[in-house]
Amino acid sequence: MNGSIADVCIVGVGAVGGILAKQLTSAGLKVVAFERGPALKTAEYAQRDSISYIARPDQLEGVRHEPRIFRTSTTQPGNLRYGTSPFNVLGGSMLLWTGQASRFMPGDFKVYSNEVASGLADRAGVDLRGYDVVDWPIGYDDLEPYYERFEWEFGVAGVAGMNPFAGPRRKPYPLPPLKMTARMQLFGDAAKRLGYHPFIGPAAVTSEPYRPPAPYDTRIPERPACVYCGHCNHYGCHVNAKASTLHTAIPVALQTGNLELRTNCKVANITTDDKGMATGVKYFDPNGVLQEQRARVVILSAFVFEHVRLLLLSKGNGKRFKKGLANSSGLVGKCFFGHGDMRVYGLFDNFIINGFIGSGAAAMRIDDFNGNNFDHTGLGFIRGGTVGCSGDGAPVSRMDIVPPDVRSWGKEYKEYFMRYYTRTFDIHMAPETLPRRDNCVDLDPRRRDRWGLPLPRVTFAFHANEKRMHLFLADIGERIFREAGASKVWTELPRPSPTRQCGGTRMGTDPNHSVVNGYCQSHDVPNLFIVGSSVFPTMSGYPATATISALAYRTAEYIERQRDWFH
Amino acid sequence: MKMKSQSSRQYRGERLQALTVRQARFIDAIAGRILPATDAPGAVEAGAVFYIDRALAGPYPHLLSRYTRGLRALDKHAKRQFGASFEKLGDEQQDSALGDLESGKIAELPNGEAFFELLRTHVLEGVFGEPSYGGNKDMIGWKLVGFPGQQWGYPETYINKAVDLPPITWEGLPKKPGQS
Ligand SMILES: Cc1cc2nc3c(=O)[nH]c(=O)nc-3n(C[C@H](O)[C@H](O)[C@H](O)COP(=O)(O)OP(=O)(O)OC[C@H]3O[C@@H](n4cnc5c(N)ncnc54)[C@H](O)[C@@H]3O)c2cc1C
Ligand code: SF4
Numbered sequence: 064m065n066g067s068i069a070d071v072c073i074v075g076v077g078a079v080g081g082i083l084a085k086q087l088t089s090a091g092l093k094v095v096a097f098e099r100g101p102a103l104k105t106a107e108y109a110q111r112d113s114i115s116y117i118a119r120p121d122q123l124e125g126v127r128h129e130p131r132i133f134r135t136s137t138t139q140p141g142n143l144r145y146g147t148s149p150f151n152v153l154g155g156s157m158l159l160w161t162g163q164a165s166r167f168m169p170g171d172f173k174v175y176s177n178e179v180a181s182g183l184a185d186r187a188g189v190d191l192r193g194y195d196v197v198d199w200p201i202g203y204d205d206l207e208p209y210y211e212r213f214e215w216e217f218g219v220a221g222v223a224g225m226n227p228f229a230g231p232r233r234k235p236y237p238l239p240p241l242k243m244t245a246r247m248q249l250f251g252d253a254a255k256r257l258g259y260h261p262f263i264g265p266a267a268v269t270s271e272p273y274r275p276p277a278p279y280d281t282r283i284p285e286r287p288a289c290v291y292c293g294h295c296n297h298y299g300c301h302v303n304a305k306a307s308t309l310h311t312a313i314p315v316a317l318q319t320g321n322l323e324l325r326t327n328c329k330v331a332n333i334t335t336d337d338k339g340m341a342t343g344v345k346y347f348d349p350n351g352v353l354q355e356q357r358a359r360v361v362i363l364s365a366f367v368f369e370h371v372r373l374l375l376l377s378k379g380n381g382k383r384f385k386k387g388l389a390n391s392s393g394l395v396g397k398c399f400f401g402h403g404d405m406r407v408y409g410l411f412d413n414f415i416i417n418g419f420i421g422s423g424a425a426a427m428r429i430d431d432f433n434g435n436n437f438d439h440t441g442l443g444f445i446r447g448g449t450v451g452c453s454g455d456g457a458p459v460s461r462m463d464i465v466p467p468d469v470r471s472w473g474k475e476y477k478e479y480f481m482r483y484y485t486r487t488f489d490i491h492m493a494p495e496t497l498p499r500r501d502n503c504v505d506l507d508p509r510r511r512d513r514w515g516l517p518l519p520r521v522t523f524a525f526h527a528n529e530k531r532m533h534l535f536l537a538d539i540g541e542r543i544f545r546e547a548g549a550s551k552v553w554t555e556l557p558r559p560s561p562t563r564q565c566g567g568t569r570m571g572t573d574p575n576h577s578v579v580n581g582y583c584q585s586h587d588v589p590n591l592f593i594v595g596s597s598v599f600p601t602m603s604g605y606p607a608t609a610t611i612s613a614l615a616y617r618t619a620e621y622i623e624r625q626r627d628w629f630h
Numbered sequence: 631m632k633m634k635s636q637s638s639r640q641y642r643g644e645r646l647q648a649l650t651v652r653q654a655r656f657i658d659a660i661a662g663r664i665l666p667a668t669d670a671p672g673a674v675e676a677g678a679v680f681y682i683d684r685a686l687a688g689p690y691p692h693l694l695s696r697y698t699r700g701l702r703a704l705d706k707h708a709k710r711q712f713g714a715s716f717e718k719l720g721d722e723q724q725d726s727a728l729g730d731l732e733s734g735k736i737a738e739l740p741n742g743e744a745f746f747e748l749l750r751t752h753v754l755e756g757v758f759g760e761p762s763y764g765g766n767k768d769m770i771g772w773k774l775v776g777f778p779g780q781q782w783g784y785p786e787t788y789i790n791k792a793v794d795l796p797p798i799t800w801e802g803l804p805k806k807p808g809q810s
Contacts, residue, residue, distance in 0.1 A: 110800055111780055114759040118751075122689045245789040290783025301782075417788045419777055458758035458777050463751075472664045472750055473725065477672065477774075484775035485792070 069095040069323075070629050071622070072344050072358035074330045074373070075365030077155015078608055079594045079615045081308025081316070082213075083364055085280070086619030088321035092629060095356055096322060097346055099329040099365075100125050100152035102309075108158055109299035113459035116159070116297050121145035125152040131368055132507045132520040133560050141507070141520055147297065148564060149366040153326055154309030156366070157608065161296040162305050162424035164219045164267040164609045165449070166210045169203035169230045170435045171603040174497075177435055178445045187439035189528055194497045195398055197600045200572045200581040203230045209613035214265070216280050217306035217612070218273040221265030228260070228430040241270045241289060241425040245416040246488035250452035251427040253547035259429045264451055266424030267306035267608075268295075282315045289422055296423035296455055305422070328354075329514060333361055333377040333388055333591065341388075341591045347514050359628055362592040364615070368519040370597045371396040371504040371567045376516065389568070389585040389593070394578055396505050398498035398569050399521065400602055401561025402448070403529055407490040407540030408464055409549030410483045416454075418488050423455040426491075432539055433604040434495075444531040446495045448604035450539055454488030461487075466553055490540035494532045495604050496525065496561060504567050523561060533557055563606050565596035582621040583614060590628065594618050644680055647687035648694055654679050656701050657749075659717045663724050664753045671770050678756025681765030685752065696745060703739035704731055761799055772797040 071087050073080050073096040084096050101124075120126050126145050134141030150156045170177055175198045178184055184191055211234050213219075220238035240263045247263070254261040274285035289304035303310045316322045327349040334342045334355065343357035363370050374395045375387040387395050428451030430436055439445055461484060465471045469479050496502075502524065506517040525533070537554040544552045571577025574586035579598050585591040594615050596607040603610070622628075639646045641654045649657065661673035686694045708716040708727045716727060730736055732746040739745060756765030758772070760780070766772065772779050779797035782805055 112760045112762070112800060114755065114763045118755050118759065119689065242787050243789070244787045248789060291787060292781060292783045294780065415788070415790050415792060417791075417793055420784050420787050420793075458771065458775050459755060462754045462758055472728075474666050474668060477665050477668065477670075481670070481774050481776075484777065 067357075068343075069093050069356060069358040071095075071360045071362060072356055073097065074344060074361070074363045075099070075149070075155070075369065076153055076308070076313065076324070077149060077364065077366065078157040078308055079611050080362075080364035081154065081157075081312040082612055082615040083362055083594065083619050084316040084322055084324075085312035086616060087622065088316045088319040090619075090623040092321065092623070094316075094322050095358065096324050097328045097330050097344065097356075098153045098324065098326045100150075100326065102153040102324075102326050105299070105301060105303065108152065109301040111292065111294035111298045111301060113457040117457070117459050120147055123147070123150070125150045128513050130518065132510060132518055134520070134522055135524045135559050137522055141522075143510075144560065149369070153313065153324075154307050157307045158299050158309060159297055160305070160608065162267040162422060163426070163606055164214070164217070164265045164306075164424070165605040166206075166230060166613075167203065167603040167605055167610050168228060168430070168434050168436075171601070172199040172202045174198065174446070174601045183435070183439060184445050186441075187445050188441055188443050189445055191497075191528070193501065193526065194499050194528065196497055197569075197571060197576070199600050200570055200577075205581070206610065206613040206617065207231070207233065209616040210609060212279065212616050213609055213612040216275050216283060217267050217311060218269050218275070218286065219265050219267050219306075220270040222263050225262035226260065226428075226430055228433065228436045236265060237275070238270045238273060241266055241268060241422055242291065244421045244425060245414065246418060246452040246454055247425065247427040249411075249414065249416070249488070249547045250490065250543065253543050254427065254429050257543065257546055259431045261427045261429050264424065264426045264428040266422060266426075268422045268424050269304045280315065282318065283311045284314060286310065291421045293419040293421055293455055294457065295421075297460075330365070330373065331376070331514060331516060333373060335377070335379040335384065335388065335588070337381060339383055339588060341588050351514070360590045360592065360622060362594060362618075364594050366595055367399070367564045367567050367597040368504060368521075370593055370595065372506065372516070372519045374568070375506055389578055389587045389591060391587050392575055392578060394500075394569060394576070396503045396567050397500045398600070399502050399504050399523065399564065399566040400496040400498055401564040402493040402602070402606075403496060403525055403533055403557035404562045405492050405494065405533055405537065405555060405557045406453070407492075407537060407544055407552060407554045408466070409487065409490070409544035409547065410466070410551040411486045411548065412550045413548060415485055416488050417485050418454045418461075419457060421455065423453060426451040426453060428452075430604075432536060442531065442535060444528045444535070446497065446528070446604070447532060448492045448494035448536055450490060450492050450536065450543070452488055453491035458484060466551055490543055492536045492540060493563070493604050493606065494529065494536055494557070495602050496529050498566060498569070498601055499526065502566075521560070524559070525557065563596070565599040565602050565607060568593045568597040569600045570598040571600060583618045584621070592618055592622065641679075642677075646683050648691070649679070649683045649686065649697075653697065653701060654683065656705070656717060657682060659724065660728065660749060661753045661756070663721065663728055664750055665757055666721075670774055673753050673757050675767070676757040676765055676770040677767040678753045678765045681756030681759060681763055682752045684764035693748070696748070700739060700742070700745040700749075703736050703742070704728075706738060707731070707736045762801065769797045769799070
């Protein structure tokens with residue numbers, strides 16, 4: 064298709080790009096998809112070894128070429144960070160994800176109306192100066208059918224109706240829950256005794272061999288059941304029980320004959336014409352030579368940092384895009400956020416837990432302190448986070464977890480680790496962060512990647528709303544652990560940099576205050592789409608993948624309907 | 631001559647790839663305090679020093695100079711405090727010298743805390759990591775804590791029940807990733 068015009072160019076083939084490729088090629092559109100990394104075989108990413116994936120992620124081929132800069136204030140130069148979001152291979156970070164596959168709650172889409180305009184924030188006694196809280200332009204009901212499609216195509220295991228705070232659903236989960244583990248049992252029983260509402264968190268991990276039935280996409284190949292190997296979070300799954308586009312959507316897209324997949328190709332720029340429309344992309348081919356591909360529609364599905372970087376780098380020729388593409392609002396890169404992931408640890412003298420067994424996504428959770436599910440009066444913050452059991456991991460993942468009263472080396476440490484490695488788990492919280500313009504991604508003025516492009520630079524700090532929430536949630540986790548019978552309990556508050564990043568190209572109805580509309584379509588450049596967690600105007604106490612997948616299905620359907628774009 | 635430089639890199643029956651024999655011996659002395667042998671074996675027995683050697687010869691060559699500088703400063707500190715080389719000190723004196731390193735109290739070594747953290751991390755990775763990286767000999771580290779290694783899977787979730795499976799490495803698995 065070189066030289067000719069593709070119907071659609073997709074930039075980045077991870078979770079979102081894989082779904083888009085399947086849906087659009089199936090609708091008969093000719094798609095050229097660019098993926099900066101290689102197509103790996105299972106044996107090349109699923110060795111499940113803790114030195115490569117836990118101790119040395121900076122050495123992974125899919126990570127080491129594109130670090131980012133992180134700093135907590137504009138006065139610092141910032142440090143290099145190597146992370147697996149994104150993991151630059153075909154299939155993206157979904158090869159290494161945990162598989163926690165919750166839908167957002169209905170209230171997550173209406174934070175401004177429900178919590179700010181309603182006066183709740185005032186009653187909570189929170190000072191929201193500096194924050195920029197808005198509603199999503201779409202709601203839970205708009206996404207519900209697409210959440211369902213995601214769950215049935217990727218095989219989500221769970222129990223519908225068990226979480227009283229979840230939004231309504233038309234269909235149950237396609238798979239029964241994974242087997243109970245010790246941490247699920249201890250957490251669930253304790254949470255229940257405390258009057259909370261524990262439920263089995265939905266996991267995109269096959270509890271039984273699974274192939275989607277009709278009316279879902281029956282071309283998706285069967286996947287075997289999880290074998291509970293326990294090398295899940297941060298590792299590739301050796302049996303493909305953990306859902307990834309690499310073994311579901313991407314092979315189906317290729318089968319249509321409408322997909323030209325260009326791996327090891329790094330998109331560097333989005334090209335535009337003088338009418339302000341996108342015309343295609345420029346990319347470095349596997350030999351590092353800059354090439355061009357023209358297209359009628361360009362979709363970015365390259366994750367947060369690359370979305371911001373590509374837009375800021377694509378200035379076109381004239382004046383129109385001198386602040387960067389799709390950036391008339393000046394909001395590209397702004398309102399970046401993520402979870403302030405935190406953990407409470409507990410040790411058990413009377414219970415063997417064996418946390419190294421089972422999928423990390425197989426968890427008991429409570430949503431009693433998520434979103435707007437609890438009374439915030441006088442608490443000094445709004446919003447919250449999901450709370451659940453966790454603590455999977457080989458010894459290398461666990462060796463730095465030491466109670467504050469134990470020295471981290473020597474005989475005392477050895478005795479501690481020998482006794483408790485099998486007798487511990489974590490309570491994990493994913494506290495939400497509210498959007499602010501001063502939390503942002505831009506281009507580093509000095510440091511460049513191996514293609515000579517400036518590295519993305521993150522400037523981020525937690526503020527008052529988050530800090531109060533973190534302390535509040537720590538207290539909940541500690542209470543559950545004590546109820547569960549832990550003999551020692553301690554908390555690790557969030558590290559400075561947020562996890563499960565989102566924002567940077569926020570969605571909204573007003574072109575002056577957002578970058579894309581409810582269909583992830585650029586307000587400024589109508590044939591440019593930006594899909595992924597970068598469009599979130601506010602986040603949720605849940606991770607993003609179910610929601611960005613739903614957005615991908617919905618956006619694909621919208622694009623398919625624009626028949627006159629494609630002649 | 632060539633023969634000699636080859637054999638001078640032999641240490642505990644293995645050929646060192648980045649460290650000198652002196653450095654290896656020094657690191658072993660430290661490893662023996664970070665995770666000492668008790669009734670059960672420790673970091674020396676697990677061969678953590680070989681993990682470090684391979685790390686410095688492989689992906690982290692730029693850390694070798696940090697090791698060289700750090701070890702030299704720690705030895706100097708030992709001599710000044712206790713009148714002998716670190717390796718010659720008793721356990722308590724060694725712990726005290728390492729404690730000084732950990733709290734950044736070694737004058738010649740600005741940011742000594744970070745060097746201690748590096749040492750600790752490397753030693754423990756050398757005990758608990760996969761044996762193919764040079765350490766965790768005979769899966770000593772995994773046996774210490776009761777981790778059955780890179781099992782293909784588990785037939786059950788072992789709730790409140792010790793796992794009685796002998797540890798296994800990826801190389802030792804009857805099936806490998808990609809085969810089902
Ligand atoms: C260890 C870990 C655990 C996680 N656990 C969970 C979880 O339990 N639940 C959950 O919901 N989420 C989880 N996530 C997050 C989840 O993986 C992401 O939400 C999801 O993969 C994002 O999908 P994406 O398509 O937006 O980006 P990605 O999957 O990261 O894909 C982006 C793709 O774009 C490619 N790309 C980037 N730039 C370019 C370019 N310039 N040219 C060409 N290609 C490019 C990349 O190589 C990559 O393949 C986890 C992530 C990690 C790393
Ligand atoms: S625990 Fe299950 S899903 Fe996770 S890597 Fe192992 S087999 Fe795959």
